Amino acid sequence: MAGSSNFLLVLLALLMCxxxxxxxxxxxxxxxxxxxxxxxxxxFHCQSADDDLGVNTIWYNQTYTIGFHANIFIETVFWCxxxxxxNESKVKINGTFEIYHALRDTRLCGKNCTRIAKYEAVYxxxxxxxxxxxxLYDWPVPRQEMLSLHH
Ligand SMILES: *[C@@H]1O[C@H](CO)[C@@H](O)[C@H](O)[C@H]1NC(C)=O
Ligand SMILES: *[C@@H]1O[C@H](CO)[C@@H](O)[C@H](O)[C@H]1NC(C)=O
Ligand SMILES: *[C@@H]1O[C@H](CO)[C@@H](O)[C@H](O)[C@H]1NC(C)=O
Ligand SMILES: *[C@@H]1O[C@H](CO)[C@@H](O)[C@H](O)[C@H]1NC(C)=O
Ligand SMILES: *[C@@H]1O[C@H](CO)[C@@H](O)[C@H](O)[C@H]1NC(C)=O
Numbered sequence: 001m002a003g004s005s006n007f008l009l010v011l012l013a014l015l016m017c018x019x020x021x022x023x024x025x026x027x028x029x030x031x032x033x034x035x036x037x038x039x040x041x042x043x044f045h046c047q048s049a050d051d052d053l054g055v056n057t058i059w060y061n062q063t064y065t066i067g068f069h070a071n072i073f074i075e076t077v078f079w080c081x082x083x084x085x086x087n088e089s090k091v092k093i094n095g096t097f098e099i100y101h102a103l104r105d106t107r108l109c110g111k112n113c114t115r116i117a118k119y120e121a122v123y124x125x126x127x128x129x130x131x132x133x134x135x136l137y138d139w140p141v142p143r144q145e146m147l148s149l150h151h
Contacts, residue, residue, distance in 0.1 A: 028076075028111045030066040030100045034058045035118050036084055042117055046080040046099060066100070076102045082117070089141065097122070097137040 034042040038060050046053045050071060058064050070076050078101075083094040098104075105113050108126050115136060116123045124136035 025069070026111055027067045027069055028100070029113070030078065031063050031112075031114045032058070032066070032080075032099065033063045033114065033116045034060055035116050036060070037087070037119055040084055040087070042082060042084045044080050044082040046078055048076060048078045049074060051078075070102060076100065084117075086119075086141070091141060093139045093141055095137065095140040099136075 041057050041059050043057050045055045078099050080099045081096045085092050121135045122137040123133045125131045125133055
């Protein structure tokens with residue numbers, strides 16, 4: 001009994017939300033683009049509390065799209081482990097970060113969030129600041145030290 005009345009309340013709440021904000025049911029898209037370097041594949045494994053997207057690879061200039069409906073019960077967070085081989089420093093880079101976090105990204109990119117993986121960092125864009133690019137994630141390597149060792 002309690003269960004079914006809870007269900008009705010949730011349904012009612014959903015209906016109210018969807019009329020207040022028309023885009024309630026719209027999917028959110030997160031785009032991951034590989035611009036690390038020519039011929040450098042980016043391997044990644046992304047997941048949320050609801051979805052495990054498995055291991056994927058994108059090549060230079062390719063974009064991978066994650067599409068999902070925001071979870072209304074818990075805040076949607078997608079995190080990814082990524083790895084690629086840094087030909088210059090001869091090291092494998094492997095790091096994990098939150099590619100999407102509703103609390104942060106609803107404001108920064110709404111339902112269309114672009115992330116660009118570059119050699120030096122992963123970038124995102126801030127809609128509230130004229131889509132200016134900012135560092136979302138620094139690859140976990142003491143880059144300057146590595147480079148100075150080799151040069
Ligand atoms: C890595 O460097 C070697 C030579 O230093 C080159 O032959 C090779 O194409 C490079 N690979 C990538 C993925 O850049
Ligand atoms: C490295 O990245 C891959 C994604 O390609 C992931 O599956 C793996 O768990 C990562 N390893 C570590 C030690 O973080
Ligand atoms: C990658 O994309 C950029 C911009 O879209 C383009 O100028 C460049 O030629 C592309 N490079 C390769 C190797 O596809
Ligand atoms: C989402 O962003 C991509 C790349 O920045 C753009 O091509 C596309 O038109 C955008 N879609 C919407 C619905 O804003
Ligand atoms: C917003 O960005 C565009 C493209 O980068 C630029 O041309 C424009 O001047 C910027 N506007 C403001 C108000 O900064």
